[in-house]
Amino acid sequence: MGGNGSKTVMLYFGPQHPGVPGNVGYKVWVDGERVVDAELVPGFLHRGFEKMMEFRTWEMNVVMGYRFCVEDPDSLELGYAEAVDRIFKIDIPEKAKYVRMIQAEFGRIASHMFWVNFMAGVTGLRTVGFWAIAAREEILKWFGWVVGHRVYHSFSVPGGIRWDVPEGFKERTLEVTNKVEDIVKDIESALLKNRVFRARTQGIGILKADDAIKMGVTGPSLRAAGVPYDVRKVVPYENYDKVTFDVPTMTEADAYARSVVRFKEVYQSLRIIRQAVEEVRPGEPHRIKLPLAAPKGVGIARIEAARGEYFIHIVSNGGRQPYRVRLRSVSMPLMTTAVKHIIKNEEVTIADFPIIVKSLDPCSPDIDR
Amino acid sequence: MEMVWATLSKTVKYLFRKPYTRMVPKSEPPFKTENLRGRHILDLNKCTGCGMCKIVCPAFAIDLVPVEGDFPQNKPKRFPRIDLHKCTFCGLCVEYCPFSALVMTDTTGFELYTKDKDSTLVMPTELAKPPKPEGYRVTITKDRFLKQLPPPKPKKVESKKGKG
Numbered sequence: 001m002g003g004n005g006s007k008t009v010m011l012y013f014g015p016q017h018p019g020v021p022g023n024v025g026y027k028v029w030v031d032g033e034r035v036v037d038a039e040l041v042p043g044f045l046h047r048g049f050e051k052m053m054e055f056r057t058w059e060m061n062v063v064m065g066y067r068f069c070v071e072d073p074d075s076l077e078l079g080y081a082e083a084v085d086r087i088f089k090i091d092i093p094e095k096a097k098y099v100r101m102i103q104a105e106f107g108r109i110a111s112h113m114f115w116v117n118f119m120a121g122v123t124g125l126r127t128v129g130f131w132a133i134a135a136r137e138e139i140l141k142w143f144g145w146v147v148g149h150r151v152y153h154s155f156s157v158p159g160g161i162r163w164d165v166p167e168g169f170k171e172r173t174l175e176v177t178n179k180v181e182d183i184v185k186d187i188e189s190a191l192l193k194n195r196v197f198r199a200r201t202q203g204i205g206i207l208k209a210d211d212a213i214k215m216g217v218t219g220p221s222l223r224a225a226g227v228p229y230d231v232r233k234v235v236p237y238e239n240y241d242k243v244t245f246d247v248p249t250m251t252e253a254d255a256y257a258r259s260v261v262r263f264k265e266v267y268q269s270l271r272i273i274r275q276a277v278e279e280v281r282p283g284e285p286h287r288i289k290l291p292l293a294a295p296k297g298v299g300i301a302r303i304e305a306a307r308g309e310y311f312i313h314i315v316s317n318g319g320r321q322p323y324r325v326r327l328r329s330v331s332m333p334l335m336t337t338a339v340k341h342i343i344k345n346e347e348v349t350i351a352d353f354p355i356i357v358k359s360l361d362p363c364s365p366d367i368d369r
Numbered sequence: 370m371e372m373v374w375a376t377l378s379k380t381v382k383y384l385f386r387k388p389y390t391r392m393v394p395k396s397e398p399p400f401k402t403e404n405l406r407g408r409h410i411l412d413l414n415k416c417t418g419c420g421m422c423k424i425v426c427p428a429f430a431i432d433l434v435p436v437e438g439d440f441p442q443n444k445p446k447r448f449p450r451i452d453l454h455k456c457t458f459c460g461l462c463v464e465y466c467p468f469s470a471l472v473m474t475d476t477t478g479f480e481l482y483t484k485d486k487d488s489t490l491v492m493p494t495e496l497a498k499p500p501k502p503e504g505y506r507v508t509i510t511k512d513r514f515l516k517q518l519p520p521p522k523p524k525k526v527e528s529k530k531g532k533g
Binding site: 061134 | 373375376378379382383389400402403404405406424425427429456457459460461464465468508509513514516517518519520
């Protein structure tokens with residue numbers, strides 16, 4: 001470490017640090033104020049989830065499958081359910097497809113709102129972060145009403161959704177989308193138009209499109225570099241091909257562009273929810289009862305989560321339990337190679353480092369598992 | 370001032386609003402919904418000790434333990450004991466119980482607070498009693514999971530795929 005005869009110092013950044021995204025740490029080498037290199041210190045959350053899923057039955061794994069990412073569990077829940085549906089070779093009822101979509105989109109908004117809280121925190125705009133938590137709370141209350149639990153829902157199960165939606169589902173859902181949209185508009189103008197925020201994020205953490213593709217970066221970080229890649233459009237799952245929505249992109253590829261893309265995505269998610277909720281009619285079937293043992297086969301699901309593309313691969317040898325469950329992590333390239341790449345290409349100071357990490361929005365349990 | 374005007378103008382708007390935070394449990398009760406999954410209640414007169422709840426529990430929180438008494442439907446006299454320390458309140462035990470012996474109530478969170486680690490193991494006789502004398506509601510029962518379509522025959526799906 002260190003060049004030109006200067007002395008570099010190694011600092012531990014996290015896991016007990018507000019600028020770190022969750023239960024991970026970084027070893028950061030600094031030369032004065034400039035960050036020279038950074039190395040991820042994972043392992044604080046390692047439990048071996050993929051292995052644990054091999055010892056649990058199909059229905060038990062619903063409760064395991066979403067624990068890979070605390071902030072965005074709904075996309076993972078949907079991914080597991082979809083992969084198992086393919087092993088059983090069933091087509092779930094239309095109603096279940098739309099409710100799963102609504103759940104996943106609300107999960108995406110809740111995840112982006114949680115990200116706003118951290119992003120506003122690292123740029124010194126904590127007040128705005130609290131409004132984002134209020135918007136997230138509206139969504140969590142909705143989840144509490146439909147599903148019963150606030151964070152881990154276990155609602156999208158193989159074969160459909162777990163139980164029928166409550167009465168007045170459409171009205172309440174539309175009411176929540178309106179409430180959330182009001183708060184998000186306030187947050188957007190307060191955060192993105194703020195010149196302090198722009199000065200701290202514009203031109204910082206540039207991750208160009210070709211580099212991002214080489215490193216396997218997906219999701220908003222790739223779309224902020226101008227690549228309109230969204231699994232919901234490329235390989236539509238559930239009923240995403242039956243609703244209209246846009247894939248927002250930016251060309252600057254810096255931390256500010258990534259923030260703008262996330263806000264635009266929230267509006268698109270609300271648009272999807274408003275279309276999907278019209279298709280959820282009371283009285284229609286919502287679930288197919290599956291046999292306890294699965295046939296032999298392979299189930300693959302590609303899901304566009306809040307952070308990027310998850311690839312869920314389940315192998316069944318027949319019987320009550322999966323033979324192998326494999327998940328392609330979204331956050332691994334974001335936390336390791338993307339951060340290193342940015343540090344090598346730019347002059348990153350200690351103050352910029354949390355902004356760069358958080359603007360990529362990685363999820364720490366996702367890399368440990 | 371000019372730099373942060375966009376934020377300040379919104380902040381003033383939020384300044385005159387009621388606080389969003391609710392003071393639970395000091396002045397307001399916690400949120401309770403119709404679907405809240407909380408502490409279980411066991412019906413000792415329905416449970417046959419088949420152990421299905423133990424098999425489907427993803428957290429391995431359920432054990433079968435012997436109970437003294439006269440239970441004609443349960444010859445081995447073994448009933449589930451739930452470790453609330455491990456329980457994730459997913460509700461699979463209620464969903465897969467073949468005899469509808471387990472239900473869930475809306476008693477959860479700090480209401481289940483205990484100072485003694487051993488008391489998280491709820492014995493079947495305690496599990497048969499309601500979580501508190503009053504002010505609780507049964508939320509999740511087996512009836513909720515009964516309205517399901519039968520699985521399609523695999524041959525049908527294959528023939529459809531072949532045509533497409």
